[in-house]
Amino acid sequence: MPRPEVALARKLRRTMTLLEVMLWQHLRGSPDGMRFRRQHPIGCYVADFFCAKARLIVEVDGAIHGVEARPIRDTARDRYLNENGYRVMRIGAADILRDAEAVAASIVSLAAAPLHHSPAASGPPPRAGEE
Structure with a gap:
């Protein structure tokens, strides 16, 4: 028996909204080397789209996201998600x-933009007084 969020993710993959399908048509197939997953469980949540390489979560917000709680x-x-190292778009x-x-x-x-820039090939800048 899978975890509840895994079962939910599988169900959501079968019942994607029109907007999710439209976006998935462009994200599938690893554009520019960025592999995306759809309806991917992360913790107790299910992300609409997820790129593990970039730790990027993409959420499609329809009208329901502006009502009630x-x-x-x-x-x-x-x-x-942010506290656990993910970027949310x-x-x-x-x-x-x-x-x-x-x-x-x-x-x-x-997704292709790194979260942190790599240090220069010569290493980090010298500490104060070591120039």
Whole structure:
């Protein structure tokens, strides 16, 4: 018996929304070497899309994300994910409807950008007084 979030992720993969399908068509196949997973469990949550290499989570926000207690839950979820080393990118439904290809390109671009810049080949800068 799989963990509850794994079972939920499998169910969500079978019942993706139109917006998620539109975006998935552009993210599948590892664009620019960035491999994305759809409906991926992370902790007690299920991310709409996830790039492990970049530790990037992409959430598709439809109209439901602006009603009742949903914004508070989304904020708590984002905080948990950020505290555990993930970047969260929220994409509005209207943006995907307007131009899914451009949205996917911006996601891949963010995934390809490193979180931290590598130090110069010569190593870190000298400490004060060691120049």
